[in-house]
Amino acid sequence: MSFDNAYDALTEADGDQHWAFGTGFDDPLSGVDRTVPASVSTQDLSTYCLMLGDDALILSQRLTEWCSRAPELEEDVALANIALDLLGQARLLLTRAGEVEGNGRDEDTLAYLRDEHEFRNVRLAEIDCGPGPGGDFATTIARLLVFSTWRLAVFTRLTTSADPVLAAIAEKGVKELAYHRDHAAQWTLRLAGGTEYSRTRMIAGLDQVWPLVDELFTTHEAEHALPGVAVPSSEVRADVDAVLAQVFKAAALSTPEVAPMSPIAGKTGRDGVHTEAMGYLLAELQHLARSMPGAQW
Template sequence: MSDDHVYMSLAEGHDDSDARWAFGTGFEDPLHGVDTTVPEDVDAAALAATCAALGDDALVLSQRLAEWVTRSPELEEEVALANIGLDLLGQTRLLYARCGQVDGTGRPEDAYAYFRDADDFRNVRLVELPNGDFAFSIVRLLVFASWRLAHFTELAGTADPVLAAIAAKGVKELTYHRQYAAEWAVRLGDGTEESRARMLVALEAVAPYWDELFAAHDARDAVMADLRQVLDAAGLPMPRATPVPGGGRTGGHTEHLVPLLTELQSVARAHPEATW
């Protein structure tokens, strides 16, 4: 990307004839100028699947975080959640761009974000659940960021240099995401009786979707130790829950993904050839 903040490019000069729907106006290929050759020892199909799934995770959660705009408890938290969503959107762009390069289709980012149906998405189900109250969104973000941080830390050493670079950049962002969620988890868990009660309910609601994360990437011990440290500081117990059968990585989603994508994709699908 030419800018760390995706909206900065809105003010730059651009050729309207080339502008489409990818997250703003005037964006160039986010991997422009990068050597995108797939190393000989890397399975291109597996690489594409990984990039698509991780991009889907980030896109769907960024959409959920965007729903907090105008609804957050305080303006400061609205800005924080919006910025976390923008970080995830930036990761989405890079991952979809890499996927289009290596999956043999040459598809642009728009094709993955706006012109696939829910059955084609491979995000984990945790990210598609409705926001609930602020406690639920904080617990979800804490779990997701802790897991994704562990995953990206490992991917920073992967054989594909482009994915490795994307992951290395993401590690810095995800470290902040986890810190933000952890600080709020401690504040709410060790706060009032009401905030503690809401955190307990949120933990029980999120816990059934944990196993799917570790099926997608086995980092259970490290992530659970990380979560236990935060929950201990918050005075909250580690929840136990029966895993929900199925999994988004194989196309099995909750009933919440379709309406989320319908809203996300509505304008692009109504005007697929529009320029702006």
């Protein structure tokens, strides 16, 4: 049977499951009890979901900046798919944050209508190392390696969370994050073991992201307040360090010796204090939704 365009073919094959338009996927939370566990603070749970959701949303936005600009076509597709994985995690977590909060805010409201100081992502996710001026592919790989290794360690523990929604999100996420980590590790080996220039760029990329690594392992008060539900960030440091040490050994790289970025007045990204790059990122991310209030697409 012939079709006028590819979209007709897709809709004919899948009936009403128009996956090309972003629908028809399996719901990882189907059948999961969404009731907040007894004795769990809804405010702390909402904050924790915002933290994890914002991490994914902001890094997803950064990775999409490489679309059509990656060093090779296959990598263009790979980074886009990683960005989509993180966006999917962000949607689930922001939805959970909104429903637990109980103020009627959904995933779109939380993504598009919050101001900079209301975002709770780690600063590592927001720094600009994209394809524009000052950007660098090796730095993007260095960040992805650190971020995905850390997030995979957190999500692995979250699969046993007392909150069934968080546990279900984590169970889906660990499969995605394992790929993200391995993809970044392979590129780290490739760049470090390539030309003298590519190795220099990989070392420089690690040096650039390393000041923001310590923040990943600083346990937030919301994590302290959710025993059995949240994963204290400090608990995963040994696991993350061990994995990174393996990658660095295979790549003949040394752990960077650079000072960590200091909190601003004792505050970090988890507290809504961000780098200069965050404002520019949100301006692009939120432009359409703020320009056309109430629009649906």
